[in-house]
Amino acid sequence: AGQAGAALPLAGRRVVVTSGPTHEPIDPVRYIANRSSGRQGHAIAAAAAALGAEVVLVSGPVSIPDPAGVTVRHVETAVEMLAAVEAALPADVGIFTAAVADWRVAGEASQKMKKTGAAPKLALVENPDILATVAKRAVDRPRLVVGFAAETENVVAYAKAKRQRKGCDWIIANDVSHATGIMGGDNNTVHVVTADTVEDWPDLPKTEVAARLVARIARLFQEDRP
Numbered sequence: 368a369g370q371a372g373a374a375l376p377l378a379g380r381r382v383v384v385t386s387g388p389t390h391e392p393i394d395p396v397r398y399i400a401n402r403s404s405g406r407q408g409h410a411i412a413a414a415a416a417a418l419g420a421e422v423v424l425v426s427g428p429v430s431i432p433d434p435a436g437v438t439v440r441h442v443e444t445a446v447e448m449l450a451a452v453e454a455a456l457p458a459d460v461g462i463f464t465a466a467v468a469d470w471r472v473a474g475e476a477s478q479k480m481k482k483t484g485a486a487p488k489l490a491l492v493e494n495p496d497i498l499a500t501v502a503k504r505a506v507d508r509p510r511l512v513v514g515f516a517a518e519t520e521n522v523v524a525y526a527k528a529k530r531q532r533k534g535c536d537w538i539i540a541n542d543v544s545h546a547t548g549i550m551g552g553d554n555n556t557v558h559v560v561t562a563d564t565v566e567d568w569p570d571l572p573k574t575e576v577a578a579r580l581v582a583r584i585a586r587l588f589q590e591d592r593p
């Protein structure tokens with residue numbers, strides 16, 4: 368494209384990103400959650416907006432600020448996160464970085480549970496899989512669906528299996544066996560698993576992982592343009 372007509376590469380594209388943990392209430396004062404700062408997902412949302420995309424960021428509870436230039440939907444639970452994602456469709460791209468709690472408590476208590484001397488037994492039910500639900504939609508499936516996979520062993524092999532099981536296009540896998548540096552940290556070492564390739568990216572700041580990922584997505588969409 369020439370100078371004057373050089374629109375930003377993701378101009379006119381809609382991108383939905385999930386980020387952060389979900390909180391699954393046990394009672395009004397307690398919850399189950401995963402570790403997640405939201406930093407990688409928020410950085411991806413910001414990077415997509417910087418390339419001109421219209422971005423909806425569906426965020427669980429995090430302590431970092433909303434990125435500029437992005438529509439943010441704040442949610443607490445996995446069920447709420449799925450509803451907010453579906454409400455944001457149709458989109459060209461879905462990027463699912465949230466550390467969604469795999470289970471919620473069946474029948475959360477409406478009043479604070481009191482100690483009785485016998486620890487309560489919590490019955491758990493599996494949460495909806497937001498990534499798989501969107502990736503397997505018959506209607507309004509984003510053209511590109513990207514999942515993340517934090518693994519502690521067999522990182523690429525598990526990521527390949529996860530890509531197939533979930534029906535997504537790419538999985539960004541990272542090794543969290545030394546999790547103190549990654550969860551909540553500045554850097555990320557990822558492997559980008561596509562249908563037929565695996566790219567090993569170097570250890571990079573999360574902002575740089577985000578920039579490279581959205582640049583790679585932009586290339587995919589630009590290949591379509593005349």
Ligand code: CTP
Nearest residue numbers: 463464465467494495496497498514515516517
């Ligand atoms: N994910 C999701 N909804 C869920 C669980 C996971 O959208 N209820 C998404 C995550 O955002 C991530 C991908 O699925 O993009 C992989 O998450 P992960 O926890 O690694 O996958 P699980 O299928 O939950 O498998 P595991 O048993 O390894 O936790």
Ligand code: CA
Nearest residue numbers: 466467468469
């Ligand atoms: Ca999980």
